[in-house]
C-alpha cells in the first residue's frame with residue numbers, strides 16, 4: 386500500500402523494530418523532539434511510536450511565545466484580512482476532496498486503526514464525518530457562518546450590528562477515543578472564526594492529527610503558521626496554558642481534568658467532558674419483530690460500538706417491564722453482544738481502563754442487592770493487548786431500579802466506565818418517577834435516547850430531562866454524532882458543542898456589537914441640562 390506524498394508515517398510498517406518519531410509544529414516549523422515517550426501498540430504492547438515529550442521551560446517556551454504573539458483580534462475578523470474567510474473555505478474544500486479520495490481515506494483508516502483499534506465501519510465513519518464537515522464549510526460557507534445581523538436604531542443614522550469575532554490565541558485539548566474527528570472539527574472551527582489554536586491531542590493517537598495537519602499545509606493551502614501542534618503530557622500543556630493565558634481553551638476529555646482546568650484557567654474554558662448516557666425503552670414495545678430487532682441492534686451498537694469508548698456510549702439502559710413481558714429483548718441483546726470479537730475489532734483494547742479495574746467494577750455492581758451479571762464479565766481470551774490497557778467481553782449488569790436509586794449505591798451505579806460495559810435497569814409503570822429521579826440526580830447531561838412511539842411518554846421524559854443531544858422515537862440512539870445536528874452537553878454554562886455552525890460560533894467566537902450612530906443631529910437640538 387502506498388502512502389500519500391505529504392505523509393511521513395506508514396501505518397503498515399509501524400512496529401517496535403520500525404517506530405515513528407512524531408514532530409511538533411510551532412510557528413510554522415516542524416520540530417525534532419529532544420525527549421520522547423514510547424507509545425505502546427495497543428494490540429501487542431510493542432513501542433511503535435515515539436512521541437515528543439517536552440517538559441523543560443526551554444522546550445515549552447516557543448509554544449508560549451507563539452500563542453502570546455497572537456493579537457486579541459485574531460488572524461482575521463469582519464474588518465481585517467477578510468479574504469481569509471474565503472481562504473478557509475478553499476482549505477476545507479481541498480481537505481474534503483482529499484478525504485473522499487479512496488487512497489487518502491484508506492490511509493487515515495489504516496493509521497487510525499493502528500492507534501485506536503476499532504471495527505472498520507467505526508473508523509471509516511469517523512473519516513467520512515470529518516469529510517462531510519469539511520464539505521459543509523467549503524466555498525463561502527465559512528463567511529456565511531460568521532455573518533452579522535443588523536437592527537435599525539432609535540433615530541436616522543443609527544443602526545446596530547452584531548458580529549461574531551474571534552478570541553485570537555486559543556487552545557484545544559482532545560482525548561484518544563476519536564483520533565481525527567474531534568481535533569479536526571474543533572481545530573478547523575477555531576481557524577474558521579479567525580483564531581490561532583495551539584492543538585494538543587492525546588499523544589497515544591496524535592500521530593493522526595499530525596498527518597492531517599501536514600495534509601492541510603502541504604496540499605490544502607493552510608498557512609503553516611496558522612496553528613501550532615504539540616505532543617506532550619497533560620502537566621506540560623497545563624504549564625503552557627498558565628504561562629500563555631489563551632483567551633479560551635476547548636477541552637474534551639475526563640471530568641476530573643475538565644474541572645481542574647476550569648479552576649486553573651479561571652473559567653476561560655469550554656468543556657465536552659464525561660458522559661453517563663442513558664436510554665429508556667418506553668412502555669410500548671413494538672409488535673413487529675423487525676422493529677424489536679432494530680431496537681436491540683441499536684442498543685448493542687450504542688453500548689459496545691468502538692468498544693464502548695464513546696463519550697456518547699449507552700451507559701445505562703432503562704427497560705420497561707413490558708419489554709420483558711412481550712419480547713425477548715434481553716436475550717437478543719445478549720446474543721448480539723456475543724457476536725463481537727477481537728478478530729474484526731468489534732471489541733478491542735480499552736485505552737483508559739485496565740481489565741482488572743473494569744472487572745472489579747462489574748463485580749461490585751453485580752454484588753449490589755438484587756443485581757446480577759447478565760453477560761460478559763470476563764477477560765477476552767487469546768489476546769496480546771498489553772496490561773496497561775483493558776480487554777474485556779461486552780458486559781452488562783442488571784441492577785434493580787430501587788437499588789440504583791438508593792443514595793448508597795447511586796454513585797457507583799452511575800459512574801462512567803469508558804469501555805464495553807453497561808447497566809441494565811428494569812422498571813414498571815409505578816417506577817417511572819424513580820427513573821426520572823435518577824436522571825435528575827446525574828451530574829452530566831450529554832446524550833440520551835427515549836425509545837417510544839407514545840408521544841405522551843416521550844414528552845414526559847423530554848420535559849423531565851435536559852441532555853444536550855437527545856434522540857426520541859423508535860430509532861432513538863445515544864451515539865448519534867454526525868455533523869447535521871448539534872452534539873454536546875447541556876445544563877452547564879461551560880458546555881461546548883461540536884459539528885454545526887452554532888457549535889462553532891458558540892465555542893470559537895464571541896459577540897461584538899458595533900452601533901453606527903452617524904447623525905444628522907436633529908434640527909432644533911439644543912444643549913440639554915446635565916443629567
Ligand SMILES: NC(=O)c1ccc[n+]([C@@H]2O[C@H](COP(=O)([O-])OP(=O)(O)OC[C@H]3O[C@@H](n4cnc5c(N)ncnc54)[C@H](O)[C@@H]3O)[C@@H](O)[C@H]2O)c1
Nearest residue numbers: 559560586587619622623638639642657658659660696737
Ligand atoms: N463530551 C465529549 O464530547 C467527549 C468526547 C470524547 C471523550 N470524552 C470523555 O473523555 C474521557 C476519556 O478520555 P481520557 O480519560 O483519556 O481523558 P483525559 O481527561 O485523561 O485526557 C484528555 C486530554 O487531556 C489531556 N490532559 C490531561 N491532563 C491535563 C492537564 N492537566 N492539562 C491539560 N491537558 C491535560 C490529555 O493528555 C488528553 O489529551 C471520557 O470521560 C469521555 O466521556 C468526552
